[in-house]
Amino acid sequence: MKNTTSLNEYRADLHIHTVVSPCADVEMIPPLIVSAALDRGIDIIAITDHNSVANVGAVQRAALGTRLTVIPGMEVQTSEDVHVICLFEELEQAKKWGQIVNEHLPSINNNPDFFGEQFIVDETGDFIASENRLLLTAISMSFEQTYQAVRELGGLFIPAHVNRKAFGLIESLGFVPSDTPINTLEISRHISPEEAKKQFPQIKEFQLIQNGDVHYLADFLGALCFQIEYPSLSEIKMAFNHEKGRKYYII
Ligand SMILES: [Zn+2]
Ligand SMILES: [Zn+2]
Helix, strand or coil: CCCCCCCEEEEEEEEECCCCCCCCCCCCCHHHHHHHHHHCCCCEEEECEECECCCHHHHHHHHCCCCCEEEEEEEEECCCCCEEEEECCCHHHHHHHHHHHHHCCCCCECCHHHHCCCEEECCCCCEEEECCECCCCCCCCCHHHHHHHHHHCCCEEEECCCCCCCCCHHHHCCCCCCCCCCCEEEECCCCCHHHHHHHCHHHCCCEEEECCCECCHHHCCCCEEEEECCCCHHHHHHHHCCCCCCEEEEC
16 A cells, blocks of 8 residues: 655654652653663654553653653553553543542552662652552552553554553463453563473463563663654554554664
């Protein structure tokens, strides 16, 4: 089919934590995240904190005027202890999702000495508040309920690091449930897609992506490349669905 749109190549890392994730390094503040991504030649990042969207807007503001696109997202922990990356087109949709997660998050206080601090910051990285509820825990929504709710908000739902024993889909559920029609899974950075498919035959029909799961500034991977018209979630969705010449690959 003739394609008249001009497509460009963009490097992406769609799994980045900030200081509101208790396990993220204290240097994971908006201006340092933006400069570290740009230094690595990355054009698109997604902010995916554990069960929180509190720092997404600050990273977007820190990236204003640069060539970096910041996609709003979250790494949610479903009731089965499966980690899923949820990505949204607009901050407003991510905030709506954040509200739903907030309502389904158990009231357990964070113990910063044990889990780490959960800092909400502004675009310069200055402290605004501490999130007192523990974010690194399961919400009371199942994998399927989470899938439905994210889809209703127009979001993209990608099970995270599916090959990992801790919080990976295969260890927790054993397979991809047939009532969640997804085509893309994330594998961790320490295994090749070929090796992952060999080890886990139940994912061999899926397309696999790799991100940095960035908790430290040195973790940016940028191995995911998109051939798309412009950097946005709608174009990324088209690439995952192989629409109108859009595609992705891992370098
Ligand atoms: Zn995770
Ligand atoms: Zn993560």
